[in-house]
Amino acid sequence: MSYVPLNVLKPVAPDLWIVDGPEITLNRIGLKLPFTTRMTVIRMSNGDLILHSPVEFSPGLHSALDKLGPIRFLVAPNSLHYWWIPDWKAQLRDVPVYAVPGLEKRAKRPIQVDQLLMDRQSPWPNEIDLLVVKGDVLTEAVFFHRVSRTLILTDLIENFELNRIHSWFLRLLVHLSGAADPDGKAPIDMQLTFFRSSQALRKAVRQMIVWAPERIIFAHGRWYEKDGVKELRRAFRWV
Template identity: 70%
Template structure:
């Protein structure tokens, strides 16, 4: 059986959001960078995921990189033009891989991560500050909400000035037209993570069974922020109607 990374004719199984490794403006002081794919081990197969970093520029000019993508010299130069990188955010136990590379390049940057990351990480990562509860490092600009599940704990950020909600894996929205493999397209649809009705995949939804009430309260708090847009790490993100998309994607728990 060929690897899911390739179709039989040798082409990539996943169309990326090109151009990759390029800053793309989203709103004032908010950018995204679509990066190279990563392979997620599902046991019997490996699934290729697109990646996405979000860049926030704080009022004092400092930059926070959420879920950093692979570091390249050109990307580092482009980011440096925006301001000094002061914070590197690993928002859950799956989105950390390139943080040590950025930390090595920018030693003064502070690494922020959810609790338990260092135990689960498959490469060494030093954490300077834990993201817990609602204790935002920038309370006047960015709201923080940590959502705990049995399998995954995720730090959710809300940039108040632009009403931008930043999620990671709580919503996945893979576009079937970008997936060349019919098997992977079927897999994504069965998991419930296919555009235009992307949501948390079924295994993650099941992992919140014991914490359903806490998750419902967290989603209600996100809805109360009335986000205009919702950035996610995998698949098509929502550049408008953010609150409605959030309510749709989490209808399974509301």
């Protein structure tokens, strides 16, 4: 199911790259399920790099990133995507970690958070817009990179390609969850966790549509290289 080649920089737009990492195993609905991983790399106008949802650390990947510019920010964009940040932090001790509220308490390994991502208070207001979407289980920071018109999500949309999944049982689960390409969206179990905050989520989705993204990147499955607004309206129709 992995999006090979792994641990290499893949250009998306000027000053924007993704890195597809190896699969990890997560517990969901009582089952251990494989998930792909994906990092987004943003280069700011001053050359600084933001690593959004870092994949597993490797010296080769670190070296490739250094050729793009200095790594200045490590971002845990939601309360699930943080696992490899302590390993990057160990190599980049002076680089601050930005994370959603509550991560330090919920994380299953120690992680030092230097600054919280709050509401619409973007740490980079001249280049990146920020929304923090809060649910009962998941809190996710949504980024909009203005120059490239790219919306950067993590788990609010999942879009698994069934032909990449070898297990028939896992294909069935993904299909039933509603997170299968070409109609990917938040899986049904995650949708239910936003029941009490549906109004706030609708407001957040409206803002994403106002931004009019050209493309949408997320962590799991085939991301959207075009028709960003159309995909947003489709993927969030459950809201």
